[in-house]
Amino acid sequence: MTSIPDKARAVIIGGGIIGCSVAYHLTKLGWNDVVLLERKALTSGTTWHAAGLIAQLRATANMTKLAKYSQELYGGLESETGVATGFKRVGSITVALTEDRREELFRSAAMARAFGVDIEEIGPAEIAARYPHLNLEGVVAGVYLDKDGQGDPGNIALALAKGARQRGAVIAENARVTGVSRDGRRITGVAYETAGGPGRIACEHVVNCAGMWGREVGRMLGTNVPLQACEHFYIVSEPIAGLTQLPVLRVPDECAYYKEDAGKLMLGAFEPVSKPWGPIPENFEFDQLPEDFDHFEPVLEMAVNRMPMLGQAGIHTFFNGPESFTPDNAYHLGLAPEMDNVWVAAGFNSIGIQSAGGAGMALAQWMQDGAKPFDLGDVDIARTQPFQGNVRYLRARASETLGLLYADHFPFRQKASARGVRRTPFHAHLAQQGAVFGELAGWERANWFARPGQVAEYAYCWKRQNFFDNVAGELAAVRGNIGMYDMSSFGKLRVEGRDAETFLNHVCGANMSVPVGRIVYTQFLNPRGGIEADVTVTRLTETAYLVVTPAATRLADETWLRRHLGDRSVVITDVTAGEAVLAVMGPKARGLMQAVSPNDFSNAANPFGTAQEIELGLGLARAHRVSYVGELGWEIYVGADMAAHAFETLLAAGQDLGLKLCGMHMMDCARIEKGFRHFGHDITPEDHVLEAGLGFAVGRDKPDFIGRAAVLDKMESGLGARLVQFRLHDPEPLLYHNEPILRDGEIVGHLSSGAYGHHLGAAIGLGYVPCKGESVAGVLASRYEIDVAGARVAADVSLRPFYDPMSERVRM
Structure with missing residues (x-):
C-alpha cells in the first residue's frame, strides 16, 4: 500500500490522464512534494476508453501550441519512462461533403500555416490515394496533417504517472477524497479514505482533475466547475484482412471518425443530439454504459456507405462510455475564482488525450509563477458563470455541445439549447421590434434586427449571411443619424x-x-x-x-x-x-437626448469622457458620454425599475428623428472600422499595452501601478510588434479572425479580429506585425496581403484608424 504523507505542496484529486499530466509537469518544475489521490484505479473513469486521437490544430494559436506540445511530449515519453505509449504519427485527414465545410477546412488550413502547423489542402483524388477504402461519393475536398497521430490513452497516462513518481510524486490509488478544511479563501487540508482508514493531508494547493466528477469535487472545494457527463459511442470491427496502417479519418458532415488499430477499424460518433448521463454510481470503475443501438444506428448507416469494408466486417465491440462536457466546449483550466489556492483542469470534451500534455504543462507553469504563462482566456475557469453549475442547465446544454464538435463551425453560430437564462430589462421590448438574439455568458443580447416580413433568425453560412444588409443599415444609421442598442449585459x-x-x-x-x-x-x-x-x-x-x-x-x-x-x-x-444601459449613438444623438431630458448635453456642460445625473422622461438616469462605435453619443445608465420607461421614452422621441434600433453585430463592425480593440482577441494578457497601441491609456508618471516597470522597460527597449489595421482591396471577401498576415509574401502573423466595414466598403482586420528595430515608416511601406481560405487578398495597412483617424466625431 502506498504511504501517503501528512503534508504536501500540492494535492491533485483525480488520476486520469489530466491529473497524471499535472503531477508530471509539477515534478518537472521541481515540486517533489506532490500527492495525487485517485478514488479507484488510475485511468478508470474516462481515460481508459478514450479513442486516443492526437491532433495538433485547435481554434486559436495558444490552444494549437498546447496541442502541438502534447504530441511532441508523447513522442518521447516511452524512452523517458520505459512505458509503451503506442504513440504513432499516422497523420489525419478531414473530408468535406459540402461547400460550406470545404470553406471551413480551407480557412482552418490557412490558420494552421499562421500557427506554424504543417497542413495540406487535398482534393478527392489525393484523399483516395491516402485512404483507398473510402467511398468518395459527395467528397469535395479535405485537409491532411502529417504529424497528427494516435496512441494508447491508458498507457500514456501511466507513463506520465511513472515520470511523476520518478521525480518524487506520491500517487495513491483507492484513496477517495471525503472533505476539506479551509481558512477563508484557502484550502488548508484534504481528508481522504483508504482501505487502511481515514487520513488527512495539509496542503498549499489543491488541483481538481476529477474528470466527470469535477463538478461535485468543485463544490466540495467551494468552487463552481460546470460539467456534465454524456454518453459517447464507438464500435470496433472484427479484424479486417489486409487492413494496414491508415491516417485518422474524420467525416464531420456524417458525425464520424475512423481509426485503424491492429487490423481493426474503430468508428466513433459525435451525434447532433447527445445523451447526458448521471448521476455517476459510487462504484463506477472501468465501467461502460448500456448499449443503445437505436441511438447510434443513423451514424452507422452513413458509415457503412462511406466505408464499405465496415459493412462487410462484423462488430467486435459496441462501446458506450461517459465523457465530461462543458457548456461552451472549451475545457476548464486555471485558478478557480472563488478560492485562492484551488486549481482546475477538467472537462476536456472528448479531446483530453490530445490536450492533456499541454494543459498539464500550462497549469503547472501557472502554479509555479503565479501568473499565466501565456493567454489562456479560451479555457480559463474564470470565464464560467455561477448559474452554469445548475444541473438542469448543464443537462440541457450538454445535449447539444457534444454534437457541436463536428457541426459546421459557422461564424456567429449560436447555441440553441438552454437559452433565455439571463435577460436584460429591455428584452421583451427588443423582441417586439424584431430583435434576433445571441447569447454571451448566458445573456440574451440583440445581435441584429429583422425587417418586417423577414424571418427573425440566423441562416448560417461562410459568405454573406442573411443579416448582412440589416447590419449595413444599422451602421448607416449610427454613422449618419442615430442608432440605439442595449449594453446592459456589460x-x-x-x-x-x-x-x-x-x-x-x-x-x-x-x-x-x-x-x-x-x-x-x-x-x-x-x-x-x-x-x-x-x-x-x-x-x-x-x-x-x-x-x-x-x-x-x-x-x-x-x-x-x-x-x-x-x-x-x-x-x-x-x-x-x-442598472440597465442603452447606448444612443450618432451625429444626431444630442437632439434625441435633448428631446427626452431637460439637462444640458452641450460640449461645455458634458464634454466627451464625462458623466452626469439626468432626468429622463418621468424618471432618472445617468448619462456617460463615451463611445465604442466612434460617434457622438451617450451610454444611458438607468435603474432596472425605470428601464422600461426609459426605453419607451427614447423610442417614442426617436420616431420623428429617424432613430434605428441596432445590435451587437453593428457595434462590432463600427468598432473595427474605428480600430477599437476587442479584449480576448486584439488585446490579451500576452499583449503588451504599448505594442497594442494603448500607451495613451497609461499614466506613466504614476509612482506605483502593476506593470509599470514593464511599460518603462518597453519604452527603453523598443516595440517588438505593432497592432495595425488592415482593409482589403477586394470588397467581396469576409474576415473573421486568425487569417494569416503576409508581409512581402511571407507569413508574419494572423489577424486577431475581423469584421466587415460597411461604411468603409470592405472587410477590416486587426493584427500584430513584428517590427523589432523598425521605424513606423518601414512597417507601413511593406506590401501586405491577407490569406482568406487559401486566396491571398491585397490589403492597405494603417496605424491610425481608417475611420475618423483624429477622433473628431466623438467630440462633435
Missing part, C-alpha cells in the same frame, strides 16, 4: 471606500485621481505589461467608482480586483443586474 463593478482611489491607481494603468464625473479608459496590467482587463472607470463620488467590463469577463475582472485588494478599505460589489 459588467458593472462598484468599487468604493476611503482607499478606492489608491487601490484603483494600483491596479489600473491610467490615473484614477480625476474629478467626480470623469470617465477614464484604462487597462488592468500584469507585471509583464500584458492586458488582463480592458475597462472604463467612472468616478461617481469622492469614494466611489464604477468599473465597466466586457460581459464575458465580468467575473474574471472582479476576481483580479479582489486578488489585488490586500488590506485596503474598499468594498467591491457586482451591480450588473441593477
